Amino acid sequence: MKPAMKRIAILGSTGSIGQSALAVVDAHPDRLQVVALAAGENAELLASQIAQYKPRIAAMATGAAVDRLRQNGSTAGVTIADTGRDGLVSVATHVDADVVLCASSGTEALEAVLAAIDCGKTIALANKEVLVMAGALVTEAASRRGATILPVDSEHNAIHQCLHGRSLAEIRRLVLTASGGPFRGRTAAELAAVSAADALKHPTWRMGRKITVDSATLMNKGLEVIEARWLFGVRADQIDVVIHPQSVVHSMVELVDGSIVAQLGVTDMRLPIQYAFSYPERWGGPLPPIDLARAGRLEFEAPDTAAFPCLRLAYRALEAERSLPVVLNAANEVAVARFLDGRISFNDIPVVIERSLDAHRPAEVTTLAAVRAVDTWARAFSQDVAGTVELKL
Numbered sequence: 001m002k003p004a005m006k007r008i009a010i011l012g013s014t015g016s017i018g019q020s021a022l023a024v025v026d027a028h029p030d031r032l033q034v035v036a037l038a039a040g041e042n043a044e045l046l047a048s049q050i051a052q053y054k055p056r057i058a059a060m061a062t063g064a065a066v067d068r069l070r071q072n073g074s075t076a077g078v079t080i081a082d083t084g085r086d087g088l089v090s091v092a093t094h095v096d097a098d099v100v101l102c103a104s105s106g107t108e109a110l111e112a113v114l115a116a117i118d119c120g121k122t123i124a125l126a127n128k129e130v131l132v133m134a135g136a137l138v139t140e141a142a143s144r145r146g147a148t149i150l151p152v153d154s155e156h157n158a159i160h161q162c163l164h165g166r167s168l169a170e171i172r173r174l175v176l177t178a179s180g181g182p183f184r185g186r187t188a189a190e191l192a193a194v195s196a197a198d199a200l201k202h203p204t205w206r207m208g209r210k211i212t213v214d215s216a217t218l219m220n221k222g223l224e225v226i227e228a229r230w231l232f233g234v235r236a237d238q239i240d241v242v243i244h245p246q247s248v249v250h251s252m253v254e255l256v257d258g259s260i261v262a263q264l265g266v267t268d269m270r271l272p273i274q275y276a277f278s279y280p281e282r283w284g285g286p287l288p289p290i291d292l293a294r295a296g297r298l299e300f301e302a303p304d305t306a307a308f309p310c311l312r313l314a315y316r317a318l319e320a321e322r323s324l325p326v327v328l329n330a331a332n333e334v335a336v337a338r339f340l341d342g343r344i345s346f347n348d349i350p351v352v353i354e355r356s357l358d359a360h361r362p363a364e365v366t367t368l369a370a371v372r373a374v375d376t377w378a379r380a381f382s383q384d385v386a387g388t389v390e391l392k393l
């Protein structure tokens with residue numbers, strides 16, 4: 001029997017995850033078909049993706065990007081959606097899409113993910129900000145609608161694999177592994193003068209700029225702790241982080257009897273993306289298996305939250321729940337953008353975030369409008385804080 005074709009929509013098709021997803025589609029042309037693509041500003045690459053995959057609908061972030069898209073190739077037969085969040089919604093809810101891969105960075109795709117859930121689509125979630133901002137809203141909508149959210153983030157994808165067929169009652173804790181980033185082992189004093197260029201040199205994973213800086217501060221792991229809480233329905237004190245520089249063990253689950261189940265694999269995002277696309281099946285693939293003898297030593301150590309306070313701040317936000325994770329995420333985005341522009345120092349990133357958390361009075365965020373209102377407040381407040389920090393440089 002011919003296998004059923006899964007029809008894929010990709011939010012963020014020109015980014016690192018989006019391109020890896022298209023490589024997975026290329027490897028399985030008999031099982032995966034691209035029907036909808038959304039990109040930010042990279043019109044040249046989206047034009048070539050449209051030529052190759054012939055989606056029914058495509059969207060870009062801005063009108064200027066759409067103009068460049070039309071100059072770069074034919075869009076005949078392709079519906080060009082509105083720009084901005086509306087375009088993401090149109091792509092994510094296209095009637096032909098079965099699975100929506102959310103691989104755009106930041107929080108622009110929140111409405112689109114909720115709209116796709118409302119349509120009953122399966123969400124392959126590579127974006128962690130969506131769950132950090134609106135974890136309760138998104139997971140409640142998914143369970144109400146019976147929509148599945150499949151994690152693509154490598155750690156959560158690993159945990160999803162380790163949990164396969166187990167009940168929550170068997171689980172003592174989840175253990176997220178972290179590479180430690182390019183500054184592992186350094187003290188806070190040694191981190192004072194590191195530059196954006198230094199932070200962008202990640203030892204094991206090749207990713208976008210924002211997430212690479214988040215990996216250097218350990219905020220990426222902090223956001224992943226919050227993401228894990230919502231994806232797997234566990235408490236903050238059931239989620240641990242261990243530094244594992246080789247990034248061979250993608251994450252682990254400790255069971256109530258003390259057994260630990262781990263998932264190991266090559267550091268290539270095509271592996272988790274393919275698992276999310278194939279789930280509940282598992283397909284063969286083009287990636288080589290991991291060569292354990294060549295991998296050699298696997299090391300584990302505790303994270304240093306004195307040098308990397310962002311991880312501690314993420315736990316603080318998660319334990320407070322309500323609106324604090326929204327503030328954490330927004331302040332982090334503001335601080336990282338300022339750091340990438342060379343306007344604040346590496347060690348000022350957690351300062352901006354912590355002052356924003358301190359200034360915020362936690363509130364319930366049970367609607368999208370409430371989430372966006374806290375987000376707007378936090379961005380404005382953290383811009384001001386970053387401005388005062390900036391003057392010290």
Ligand code: MG
Pocket residue numbers: 153154155224
């Ligand atoms: Mg990850």
